[in-house]
Amino acid sequence: MAFFLSLALWAYLAFWSASELVIDVQPNVISPEITPQLVINCSITNNQVQQTDVIKSLTLSRYNETIKEFDDLFVLNSSTLDLKQLQQFKFSQISFGNLYITLTLNNPSQFDAKVYRCNATGDNAAETSISLFAKKAVEYETSSTAFIEEIRRLKQDKNNCQCSLRSQKSRLQFNGSSEIIRELIEPLTLKCSFTFFNDDNQKTSTLQSLFILHETKGVIAYINKGQPVVTAMEEVKSKNVKGEIYQNKLKDSYLQVTWTNLKLSDSGKYFCEAHVQYLEGRSEKFNEMLTITVQSPTLNDLVNVIQKVITHVEEDKASIQLSKQNVENIREDVNTHHQDIKTIRKEKERNKENITGIKEVLDTITHNMMSIRVDTNNTITMLNKDMDTNARNIKIMREDIHGNLTKLREDLDTNEQLQINLQKNLKMEVANISTDLSELRNQMVEELSEMRNNIERFISNVNSTQALYPKRLDKAPNSCRQVKSTKDRVVVTLASGLKVMCDTTTDGGGWIIIQRRINGELDFFRGWNEYRDGFGDHNIGEFYLGNENIFLLTSRKQQELRFDLKYKNRHYFARYSDFKLFGEKDKYQLKIGRYSGNAGDSMKRHHNLFFTTFDKDNDNDNNKNCADARHGAWWYDDCADVNLNGRWGRSEPDGAFWDNVTVWDSVSFSEIKIRENE
Known part of the structure; x- marks a missing residue:
């Protein structure tokens, strides 16, 4: 019995842990001139939340310490995907989609260190309105302590992961296209992937998010479960960022970023971070680190680039020559179309003449409509007179009906007395009929007995007759x-x-x-x-x-x-x-x-x-x-x-x-x- 109870509890928790209202902030501590971006993400995983059947809206709010209330920043209509922005931000980006809102604040200040709230509003199975909330606080530090502590934590997590990953049930991999990149020449691709090893881990834990960070520039890109990839760097275009967190844990979840025109300032330590949520409620972060060095290009590098540019120029020349030929062909087509346009203009002149005739017909119709309107007004006047006459007649009829109702009430009183008398007479008649029926039944029994005897004699006579005449003279058809x-x-x-x-x-x-x-x-x-x-x-x-x-x-x-x-x-x-x-x-x-x-x-x-x-x-x-x-x-x-x-x-x-x-x-x-x- 205990086994089945625990199994039912596990199924209940597994369902709701996979469907929840989430608010996430990266980072949760900001510092001046150190934190380049603050990312606030409000979302619903698996498109549903506990106790709510229909989700109507998603609201991202920020706490106002002056009025001691939350100010709504954005409201997303879940059925139309219309986003209403209630406050303006000077340096920010906003992205939204199916049940998620992501706000990115560039160079956040102390004013942005607030409590942020995610609010989901909807109806339950009884069509009762329900609101659910999730909150996260962003703290502000005036020194570089927070940043230094975060880097130290990432390095410590890196060392811990390297020592313990062999015995863990999951693994985080962080790879780069190269550890040394030529400035402004070579692109850089970073891929962060997460693998589940063990069937037990698949049942008790889920991957919630993946992040790629730089030691000085902060968040480069991230992805939350059930949502698209978000990039936090202007240099990285959205088409160069891809990733997926798979529900089917047989596939590796990943986050990949590619960008070009790297500068010397892009050198340094890059971190891959994975957030895992367990069934019992605890969470765990996994980290990997790569060191990327951006070097100034050598003379040979520049020569190779120039050779490639020359090759592309030759290819472009051939393409331009082909385009010139296409332009000549198009010019011939344009001349042909010019002749067609002349023909169309002539047709247009003829249509103008037809339109003039149509206008004359419309003028005639307009005149006829004016006549009809006059006739209609006259008819309405006559109808109004008839309505006045009918109103007087209705008043007379109402008086007659009132008189008739009074007479009917008197007749009803008389009929009620007659009905009482009829009921008395009916009872007497029923008693007499019962007596007559009893006598009639006895008489019918005697007559039926006599009829039975007559029928038996008739059947005997018929049988005798059939024996004498076995064939019918007039036979009915069978079909x-x-x-x-x-x-x-x-x-x-x-x-x-x-x-x-x-x-x-x-x-x-x-x-x-x-x-x-x-x-x-x-x-x-x-x-x-x-x-x-x-x-x-x-x-x-x-x-x-x-x-x-x-x-x-x-x-x-x-x-x-x-x-x-x-x-x-x-x-x-x-x-x-x-x-x-x-x-x-x-x-x-x-x-x-x-x-x-x-x-x-x-x-x-x-x-x-x-x-x-x-x-x-x-x-x-x-x-x-x-x-x-x-x-x-x-x-x-x-x-x-x-x-x-x-x-x-x-x-x-x-x-x-x-x-x-x-x-x-x-x-x-x-x-x-x-x-x-x-």
């Missing part, structure tokens, strides 16, 4: 194939007793129509039981035969299926060689065979699917009931390419559509029919 008529649609009763409408002409006739829609008079948005038993009227021409009847027809003999549609006065059909509908226990599953026709095989998607209504969901959509969404009933997938039982006359996804023909428009005629295979 519409046996029905012949001069009419193209005829209603018959089959030998099974099922009343159907037959199509006697289409494709040779013999079709049983199982669905028909011609004008939208009948609502097809119905439940499971109605689609099971069938609904509609053959006389009005709109009906659904019923899934149970269709199942019985297809279970007796193999059938083929046909759809006849009309859309924009054109006829379309789709025919399927085999058709079968399973019973209710199988959710009226649909099986169709090979397609032919001119409507497109839109039913292919619905093969092998189950029937769905708004009160019985058998479709493949886990998020909604397609019968509700499509306002119909069908063999829905998620949802449909065919929806012929949908809303009539709609041009939306809930219309009666056939995708290959109408897309989402509704058809203007629909018949679904089946026929026994020969």
Whole structure:
């Protein structure tokens, strides 16, 4: 049990340690003429903080000792990334992005040695506003003590790291392109990289930031977890600085700086510093040091540079010659375009004449609009008069209504008394009816007994008659194939007793129509039981035969299926060689065979699917009931390419559509029919 509790605690701490509000200052002690820059960074790691679901803004503030409050310096809107600057700084740079603000103050003074605050504002899961704060203080020293102590600390950390790195779980590497650089000739590249050795270290610690510093010039560049690289030297362009702190600790995190035109003053000790945060709350810094010497160039160095410059000049000459040729080509193109411009000018003159004609038409329209405005004003005047008359009539009607209400109240009082009398009479009538019903029930029992005897005698007589006449003279048809008529649609009763409408002409006739829609008079948005038993009227021409009847027809003999549609006065059909509908226990599953026709095989998607209504969901959509969404009933997938039982006359996804023909428009005629295979 203790193991699971500790495991849960570790997971909780690991999550929040990876997501926090951070404010960092470099350095935290400034001195006059020694500290070249002060960098204040306000950020949110992993784009979220504890107890806050939605982060609205990030604010960087500085403490004002006069009014004993924090003054807001910058406010970042997290949704629009708009930065509002509330105070101006003479020598500074500001950078910002997704949930971070970085302020760099050049040559900071005693006034800048304040307490800085980072404030994140947002909402929690209950949409309650929450503000979280993080603070860091910057101290001021008038002597060089702070700087000397920092260099001493870096050197001491360097010696300690060299002695103990072999036994530690992580390693910091600091490399330079060369330890000796020629002044104003050779570039310098410094790369600071951090490696995790051990799986345990990956679970209990995270790398928060990397810094590259100079012993006299301070911070050169740095990177915080989850934020871009920031350079603090004007000589170093942003494109020459790159770095990444990886969440995947299988990769080495790094910070790399490259700059040219180095001077003798750039000589000295450079430091690489890594800040690591552990799960239990403690933090640790790792340091490495390089000594870089910038030397004045020799005569040979200058000769080599001149040779390279001469080579570049020759290459530039060739490039200029090629550019001259390109200019000649462009000049020819310009002459061609000049001719085109003349043609366009002529066309413009013709357009001016057309515009003059259009202006005359507009003047006429303006005159007509003035006339319409006068007529409209006259109409409004008449309407105002009518409104005054109507107001008087409404006042008279209100008085009449008041009188009628008074009379109605009197009538209600009279009716209440009548209702009391009726209730008394009703109770008496109910008692009398109960007595009569008892007598009637006894009489009906006797009559039913006598009727049972008569029926038994009738059945006996019928059986005798059937024995004498075994063959029927007039046999009902078993299917519409046996029905012949001069009419193209005829209603018959089959030998099974099922009343159907037959199509006697289409494709040779013999079709049983199982669905028909011609004008939208009948609502097809119905439940499971109605689609099971069938609904509609053959006389009005709109009906659904019923899934149970269709199942019985297809279970007796193999059938083929046909759809006849009309859309924009054109006829379309789709025919399927085999058709079968399973019973209710199988959710009226649909099986169709090979397609032919001119409507497109839109039913292919619905093969092998189950029937769905708004009160019985058998479709493949886990998020909604397609019968509700499509306002119909069908063999829905998620949802449909065919929806012929949908809303009539709609041009939306809930219309009666056939995708290959109408897309989402509704058809203007629909018949679904089946026929026994020969």
